[in-house]
Amino acid sequence: MNGEEFVTLSLTPLLIGTFSAIACALPGNFLVLRKQALIGDAISHVVLPGIVVGFLLTGAISTWPMMLGAAGAAIVSVVMIEAIRRLGKIEPGAAMGVVFTSMFAAGVLLLEQTDTSTVHLDVEHALYGNLESLIWLDATGWQSVLDPQALAGLPPELPRIAITLLGVALFTWIFWRPLKISTFDEGFARTIGIRTGRLGLALVIAAAIAAVAAFDAVGSIIVIAMFICPPAAARMMTNRLETQVVWSVFFATVSAVLGYVLAGYGPLWLGGLDAVSAAGMIATVSGLILMICAIFGPCRTRSGAPNSN
Amino acid sequence: MLWDALALQLGYNATLVAIGSTLLGVAAGITGTFLFLRKRALVSDAVSHATLPGVCLAFLALVVLGGDGRNLIGLLAGSAVSAWLGLLCMNWLTHNTRLAEDAAIGAVLSVFFGFGIVLLTIIQSLGVGRQAGLEGFLLGTTAGMLRLDALIIAIGGAATLILVTIIRRPMMMVAFDPEYAAARGVAVNRTDLAMMGLVMAVTVIGLKIVGLILIVALLIIPPVTARFWSERSDLVVLLAGMAGGLAGYLGAAISASTPDLPTGPIIVLVSFGFFALSLLLAPARGVLAAVLRHVQFQRRIHIRQGLLALAQGQMIYEPLTLRLLHRAGLARADGVATDAGRARAAKALRDEKRWEIVRADLTHEATAALYDGLRDIETVLTKDQIEEIDLRIGGPHGIQP
């Protein structure tokens, strides 16, 4: 494949996939350590009703209301989970299960009741996105990267996910110390004045924003896989949080690039079939990476003196 | 229309769907209860998502072997195999690596599902799909349900229920206290696997009606709902079965009576309705009851503390205490006790002293355990006992120089 074809057809999906993966993996590190990994699962399910409501309220398939709807749904779900957990004294896993399945069901129902035939909005799209279609038609080759006119024709998902990634990275960088301390020892964190409740909520909101932006581009499967698999694999590689985050970014990038390439060209190499779902393949690759790390990773087993309780 | 549906008068297909959904709801509610009590509710999410690659591979295998790819038994068998594989992966990750169960669940569900999507796109591109309708397994389709499908669901549901009945005791013991169960000779690992096997069975049976994404709801919501109404585990199991069955039946009926209402989501939402009502209104564990109780409790605490402070001539620092005392006519707005307040305060102080004696006395150990700072001593001791205690306290002391 020559440069022209690559820039037009593959550069933007590759970048969008990679940015999405990293934006989810960053907060994922903390979610996994806080044993809240499944918040990512819950968020990615409730994005669907959020988008449908956003669409119903504006009646148009414009991006911002739908993304706001999705972010709103994510926050509503988190608040509901917390409320059910505390008010009903229900363990968090079950509370999550109640909320996200019900909201997802409501989303499906709304979607079926709404005339969305004119717009590209369906459950399958919500689940596995359409990364392959985010191509850069205005590009004529590498020189287009510096051509303002061609740049104006970039798929809008790219700047959106880039800004989101920047925001998530900034959040992680600025609040690194309090996040680390409150994840490790919440009681101590409170005694030194860290507002652990608000910080925890901020983390979930950051995760939700990453999920919504990534979802917009690549569907919800990548979102769940990227929240969990790269950080989980990174956990097997090191005993330092700083190093773990670097590994997780690396694994997220490898998953996105390798997954996209395998999905696009793998079938061709095997004998001329059409390409397969890139989102599914990225999730699969991240799972393979996790498997390899879980079998061979230097820090794969639990350490820690047995606790008395 | 709805009445016709509820009375199963809406035609052959709707009746099949209603019966199937009811059975599915009962089986899922009962099975899910053990999972919920074991605090592993979301394991079902991993199991259900892990069915997808199995369904797709089974379809491909059936086509390659020259059969009809849509053979339900074949597809369900495939889904069971891959769900089982997902379960083993999850168990392996939690036991052999440092990952906690939540991360293992998330990893398995996303990776298996992602791989399933890859297979789904392969099937679509093969052109053998004849639009295989495999997408129907994501959210369930009841439109073209056959008599055979309904029969499979009915037999599967009944078999699951029989199995649950047989192994309910070890499952309950493991759910309640795994270590004790192990000490009593219950094979905890095997019981856990059996529990997961049942979850898998329910998932596979439910694929057709509600689909793999929403089956989780039927396994989780009815048990959580039932838990609000009872503290007895066997009752919770029964109530969960009833809540699940009713949701299945009502959901199927509503969906049959109105065009364009998909069965799966309606069943889930009806189930959620039951849950929401229970969360708010259940007598002991419901939110409304809890809020009322808490407000009352806080008031009693404040009044009691205020009375004790009055009795000992201490300052009352908290405005809420003052306000409550004032409103009860026990103190003036400036914190000085009224006559009634002084009498109540003296009584409160004396009761505290009595409790102190009770709590320091070995012979009253059972009574002492009831102490919570609020309980009236008359409710736990007889008059004679109180008199005996008063004797030990003696009369008012003089001031010693």
Next chain:
Amino acid sequence: MLDLVSSQGITVEDRGPGDSPLAVRGLTVSYGQKPAVFSVDMTVQPGAMTAIIGPNGAGKSTLLKAALGIVKPLSGLVTVYGRPLEQQRTRIAYVPQRASVDWDFPTRVIDVVLMGLSRELGLLGRVRARHKAHAMDCLHRVGMRDFADRQIGQLSGGQQQRVFLARALAQEADLYLLDEPFAGVDATTEKAIIDVLKSLKSSGKTVVVVHHDLATVTEYFDHVFLINTRKVAEGPVAEAFTAETLQSTYGGRLATAQIDQISRVLG
């Protein structure tokens, strides 16, 4: 014989909230419908080592956590050096129970101690050589200098406890609150911890310890606070730590043999 009339327990010297390092008034904390701590007043004496003592489930740790704002009380006021807790965070150092955290967390011993400096470092402040030196010094004081680069999961229970103490030392506070620091630790650790606490005391700091071992109370502490949901007694060990107050605190739960043993310790 002590006069036990006051239902608030024996208050040998109550100066009022005033300037006490930690003063608690009318504190009630409840998990559900049963108070864990009921209407407790506590006035910690400056420059003293105070033990909080009581049976299991008597609300010792809850009292400490409520005083620190970790759990929310139903009622009550807490002041630290005469001012609200929020304004005095820098003057308090807290050592939680060892079992309260996940020791598999990916971090090293030195990083845990540096957490004690996070207020000084702020959000983005860089860890400089002097911060590191200070953290190493704190590790040295608890005898853990050689373990600085270890992963925390590789430590024994006693070593973990000492790392937590080093983190508190790094905070350079005036008031140290420790939750069961001697629970399940080896003799070396117990000795190391008590030496550090005594040196804190001799430099004028105030130390409050939730403690469970009655046999060592007289040896380690100079003040006690006896609690069983409510305050039973408070004061210098010689006055407030007696067979009688212990009987009131532990009720039927303290075996008679134990009381005898303690009476012997008490002389």
